[in-house]
Structures are given as structure tokens and as C-alpha cells.
Amino acid sequence: MQIKGVLFDFSGTLFRIESVRSWLRAVLAEREVTVAAADFERYARALEAAGALPGGPPPQHVPARLASVWATRDESAELHREAYTGLARQVALPDPGLYDALYERHRSPAAWQPYPDAAEVLGALRESGTRIGVVSNIGWDLRPVFRAHGLDALIDAYVLSYEHGVQKPDTRIFHTACTLIGQDPADVVMVGDERRADGGAAALGCDVRFVQHLPVEERPDGLRMLGLAPGVA
Known part of the structure; x- marks a missing residue:
């Protein structure tokens, strides 16, 4: 795809x-x-x-x-x-x-630390023209975390469950995210660490790829290995 x-x-x-x-x-x-x-x-x-x-x-x-x-x-x-x-x-x-x-x-x-390859993968996607969204089951505004770690400028849209009153794996939250980044679900990959919650995007037609929920020092290249952006693997 x-x-x-x-x-x-x-x-x-x-x-x-x-x-x-x-x-x-x-x-x-x-x-x-x-x-x-x-x-x-x-x-x-x-x-x-x-x-x-x-x-x-x-x-x-x-x-x-x-x-x-x-x-x-x-x-x-x-x-x-x-x-x-x-x-x-x-x-x-x-x-x-x-x-x-x-x-x-x-x-x-x-309290939060980005994974070592997060900036590289997000930056490569941004440079390639790929639209990027964050979809999170959460009860508070995580945007300040992205800003503090210098990643906010790489994100096109945030879809946070508490702001929409619906949580993953409900397909409505993924539909909202695809709409906000202006893409058909068939052209979108959902990346997450929870099979049930993040896997809900598959019902909408998204490809779904998973990383392991590990401490930062134990997962240096989990995002890079997913092959999301040209030249990053």
C-alpha cells in the first residue's frame, strides 16, 4: 500500500x-x-x-x-x-x-520520555508528505508533552478520547482521526502497542502495525523497524 x-x-x-x-x-x-x-x-x-x-x-x-x-x-x-x-x-x-x-x-x-527513534520516524514521515495523527485513550491533554519534547510541530492532528467521549477500539475515534488528517482509512496505518485497543482501526480499513510496550532503553528502534517512511528501517 x-x-x-x-x-x-x-x-x-x-x-x-x-x-x-x-x-x-x-x-x-x-x-x-x-x-x-x-x-x-x-x-x-x-x-x-x-x-x-x-x-x-x-x-x-x-x-x-x-x-x-x-x-x-x-x-x-x-x-x-x-x-x-x-x-x-x-x-x-x-x-x-x-x-x-x-x-x-x-x-x-x-514524567514522559520519547522513544529513541520517535523524532527520526516522525520527521521522515513529515518530510515525505505523510500526514500524521495521534490517537490516544487518555483523560488529559497530552499536547504539552509533545511540545516540551520538540515533537508537536510534526503532528497534524490529535484525537484524544476524553475530548470526544469515545475510546479505542471504537471505530469512531479512528474515523475522526482519518478525517482530520484528510486521508481514506485504506491509505492509513495505525501504530500502537495494544492489540485490542489499537487493533480496532482494522475494522475501519486501516493497516495496523504494533510495537512492544517496553522501557525506552529496551526499545531503541521499534518504530524504525516498521518501515513507515522511505529510507527509515
């Missing part, structure tokens, strides 16, 4: 969230909360098991009281915050203000 447009997922595809320990350490320092090393490790392990870090490890168990919120968490900013702060509150932290502070931290550009 001749690729005229590429849609990218955000978390685990173009960017990766910091580790749970880095996330917790940054917030404790910001709020000037000191904990013993053993307690820090205990909090970090419990938050990781709870799945409290958006973009991090999924929850090992979602409490029944949060099940409906969890299922629709990416359809609004309010649901997203409720879901993740609710998971975090399963862990008894030493300062009640930490739960909201942890949520705010994950929305900051400092």
Missing part, C-alpha cells in the same frame, strides 16, 4: 511513562515528605500492583467499586482521575495529599 497517513498511539508507542519508583520519588520530594527506604519500597510495590500509574503496569485487580469507572476511564477527564486516584487510594500513603499529587505528576512532560 502507499502510506498517505499514519496514526500513532501515545503511551507505549511514541512515549513511555517513568517508572513507578521515579514517579513516587519525584512526588515525595516535591511535597517534602520523607519516608524510610523500606517504606518507600513498600509503597512503590503496592502502587505498582494497584496499577495506579497511568501508562505503567496494569492493575493486578480492579476493586468492584471501581469496575464501571475503570471500563470507561478514558471517556472523560473526571472518570480518568477518579479511576487512577481510586486505585492509588488502595495504598495507605503517609500524606493524604499524595494521591492527587501523584496524578498531577503523571501529566507533566517531565
Whole structure:
């Protein structure tokens, strides 16, 4: 196929969230909360098991009281915050203000790092005239993350689930993205890391290609290997 447009997922595809320990350490320092090393490790392990870090490890168990919120968490900013702060509150932290502070931290550009080949692949697509969109299941505005890391100028359109009230794999979100980049789905590739969510684009007629959701240092060329742009492989 001749690729005229590429849609990218955000978390685990173009960017990766910091580790749970880095996330917790940054917030404790910001709020000037000191904990013993053993307690820090205990909090970090419990938050990781709870799945409290958006973009991090999924929850090992979602409490029944949060099940409906969890299922629709990416359809609004309010649901997203409720879901993740609710998971975090399963862990008894030493300062009640930490739960909201942890949520705010994950929305900051400092908490995210682009994959090593993201700028190269996006730049090559831009240079070739290929239209580029970002399609994300998310509850907050990720545009500042792209701006802070110098990638915003390479993106033609953002389609964020909370702004449209619909989340992947619903084909409506992919249809909106294809419309915004001005391309027929048959000429568009969707790139993501989640088979179910990102794979929903196939029902619309898009080609779908996957990368592995790995730490940044473990995936130096996952995007480059997809053969999306001429001269980049």
C-alpha cells in the first residue's frame, strides 16, 4: 500500500511513562515528605500492583467499586482521575495529599520520555508528505508533552478520547482521526502497542502495525523497524 497517513498511539508507542519508583520519588520530594527506604519500597510495590500509574503496569485487580469507572476511564477527564486516584487510594500513603499529587505528576512532560527513534520516524514521515495523527485513550491533554519534547510541530492532528467521549477500539475515534488528517482509512496505518485497543482501526480499513510496550532503553528502534517512511528501517 502507499502510506498517505499514519496514526500513532501515545503511551507505549511514541512515549513511555517513568517508572513507578521515579514517579513516587519525584512526588515525595516535591511535597517534602520523607519516608524510610523500606517504606518507600513498600509503597512503590503496592502502587505498582494497584496499577495506579497511568501508562505503567496494569492493575493486578480492579476493586468492584471501581469496575464501571475503570471500563470507561478514558471517556472523560473526571472518570480518568477518579479511576487512577481510586486505585492509588488502595495504598495507605503517609500524606493524604499524595494521591492527587501523584496524578498531577503523571501529566507533566517531565514524567514522559520519547522513544529513541520517535523524532527520526516522525520527521521522515513529515518530510515525505505523510500526514500524521495521534490517537490516544487518555483523560488529559497530552499536547504539552509533545511540545516540551520538540515533537508537536510534526503532528497534524490529535484525537484524544476524553475530548470526544469515545475510546479505542471504537471505530469512531479512528474515523475522526482519518478525517482530520484528510486521508481514506485504506491509505492509513495505525501504530500502537495494544492489540485490542489499537487493533480496532482494522475494522475501519486501516493497516495496523504494533510495537512492544517496553522501557525506552529496551526499545531503541521499534518504530524504525516498521518501515513507515522511505529510507527509515
